[in-house]
Amino acid sequence: MRLIFAFFLIVFLYTNANAQGISLSLKNTELPTVFKEIRKQCNYDFLYDNSLLQGLKPVNVTIKNAGIKSVLSAVFEDLPVTYVIENKIVMVIARNKNEVLPPQNLYAISGVIKDKNGETLPGAGILLSGYQTGTVADNEGKFVIKNLKEGNYNVLVQMIGYLPANQNVTIINKSADIEIILQENVKQLKEVVIVSDAHRKERLKAFKESFIGTSPNSKKCEIVNPEVIQFDYDDEKHILKAVADEFIVVENQALGYRIKYLLKYFEEDEETKIVLFYGYPFFEEVKGSRSKIRGYQEKRKVAYLGSPQHFFRSLYNNSVDQEGFVVNKLVKAPNKDKLPDTIIKEKIKIFSDVNGEEISPRNRKDSLNYWFAMKNKPDTVEVMSRGNVRIDTLVKQKLSSLKTLNYKDALYIVYKKEKETRNYARNSGYKIERPREYSRYQISLVYQLKPSINFYENGGIYDPGSLLFEGVWGYEKVADMVPMDYKIEEQL
DSSP: OEEEOOOSOEEEEOOOOOOOOEEEEEEEEOHHHHHHHHHHHSSOEEEEEHHHHTTOOOEEEEEEEEOHHHHHHHHHTTSSEEEEEETTEEEEEEOOSSOOOOSTTOEEEEEEEEETTSOBOTTOEEEETTSSOEEEOOTTSEEEEEEEOSEEEEEEEEOTTBOOEEEEEEESSSOEEEEEEEOBOHHHHSOOOOOOOTTHHHHHHHHHHHHTOSSGGGGGEEESOGGGEEEEEETTTTEEEEEESSOEEEEETTTTEEEEEEEEEEEEETTTTEEEEEEEEEEEEOOOOHHHHHHHHHHHHHHHTTSHHHHHHHHHTTOHHHHTEEEEEEEEEEOTTSOOHHHHHHHHHHHHHOOTTTSOHHHHHHHHHHHHHHHTSOSEEEEEESSOOOGGGTEEEEETTEEEEOOSSEEEEEEEEEEOOHHHHHHSSOOOOOOGGGTTEEEEEEEEOSSOEEEOTTSOBSOGGGEEEEEHHHHOOGGGOOOTTOOGGGOO
16 A cells, blocks of 8 residues: 655756757747746756646747846746746745845745735634644734745635635745735535435545554544545546545544644545545644643654654754664565466466366366466566665755755665554554564655655655655554654653
8 A cells, every 4th residue: 555645746847958048939838838948958957836836827038048047037027936046956936025034044934815806814824734833814914924944835824714725835045925815615605505425434434544544543533524525436446536625623632733634635546555645734732731741742752753754854964873764775676486478378378278177177267367367477576675775875965955865766764763563563554574684663665756855954845746655654644743843852
C-alpha cells in the first residue's frame, strides 16, 4: 500500500541552455509556456506554485536580445505576481503591495479578505496551514501574521456563509501582502436536500481508515462533522473519491490536537490499494489537566521522532546520524526467482496439451497456475543496497533557505532509536523487508516522483507531491501528525 499526501502543487523547469541574449515574440501566451520559451534560451530554472498562476491573464511580450531581468520585467508587468532571482533560479511569488521588512530575518504575511463584489469581510478566521498560528481579520477585513521565516506557506480562510479558501504564499527576502476573495457557500445559505446513500456507512469507514489511519493513535481520533464529506464511487473502476466544502474537524485525543483539515483531493483505489489525498491542516491545542497535557506531550514526541518531518529537519542540518537515521538505497536487480522465458513457455505448452488421463485435471490446473504465475513475475526486483549513502551526495543548497534532494531509485530509511510496534508489524500491510541487523527498527521507503525534492529547515517539503512513502511513513497518517512548528525542547 502506498500513500501520497499532496500533489500537483509546483512545477520545476530545467535547462541546459547557455546564457546568451533572450529574444521573444509571444501573443496571448500562458505564463508556463512563456517560462519554457525563456529557459530554452538561458540557464535559469523556474520555481513556482501552480495556484499562483491560476486565473492570470495571458501575456504579450516582444523583446530582442535582452538580459534575463529585462525579459522578466516585461513578462511580469501588470501581473499580481513578481519574481526573485537567486542562484540562477527564478522564484515566482505574489507581488507585495506594502513591503515591510521585519528585523532579524523574520517576515510577515499581511492581506485583506473580500467577497466577489469587492466588499471587505471583517471577522474572517485566518489560519496558517500546518501550524498553530492564526488570527482574525479586523473591521476592514485586514490581517497580518508576523514572525515568519522564509518558506512556503498556505494561508487558510474560514468564515460562516462562505466556502473555505486557501492561497499559497512564498516568502523569500521580503514580506508578502495578499488579497483573498471568498465565494458564498450556497449549501449554507439554502436548505440542503439530503440524498440517501445505502453505502455511506461503509464508505465513511473506508475513508477514515485511509485518511486518519489505523495506528494506535487513530483509535482516539474522531471526525466531528462527517456530514460535510461527500462520496463518489466508480463501480467500474472501484475507486472511491471524497470531497468536502467545509473544514473536516478531527479531534485527536491521543496527541491533544483539534485539527481543521481543508481537504482538496481524496482518492482510494480498492484494487491497487493506493490512496492519494492532500489538503491543509490547522492545529489547535486541546485543553486539559496538567497530567493530561503531560500525556499529550509524551505522545507527540513519539509521533514526531522518526517521522518525515524529523528526518528532513535532520537532513537540512546535516545531523542524520546523530538523530538516529540510516540512509541506504533500494535498487533494481534481476529477479533470481524467475526462470528463463524459454523454460516457462515450454512448461505452459506441456501442461496445456496434456490430457486428463495422464495427469488429473486438478493437478493440471495447479501446474498451469504455477507456470502462469512464474510468467507474470517481474524481471527485476527492488533490493536494499548495502552501505550508507553519503548525505553530501544527496543534498545541495538550492536557495538561502531551501535545500534540494535528488537521487535515483528509492531511499531506504531506517530509524534506529525506535522499534516498529507489534500492531504495525502484524496488521498494517506496510511491512518492509530488512536485513537481520535492522530487526524491528522503523523502516520507510521514499520514492522520488519529480525531478527534485525541495525542503526547508523546519522539515517542510515545498511540494509534498514530489515524494511517495511506503513502510512506517505510509502507515502513519493524520492521527500521527504534529504541527510544523513543533519543538521537542518546548515539551515536557
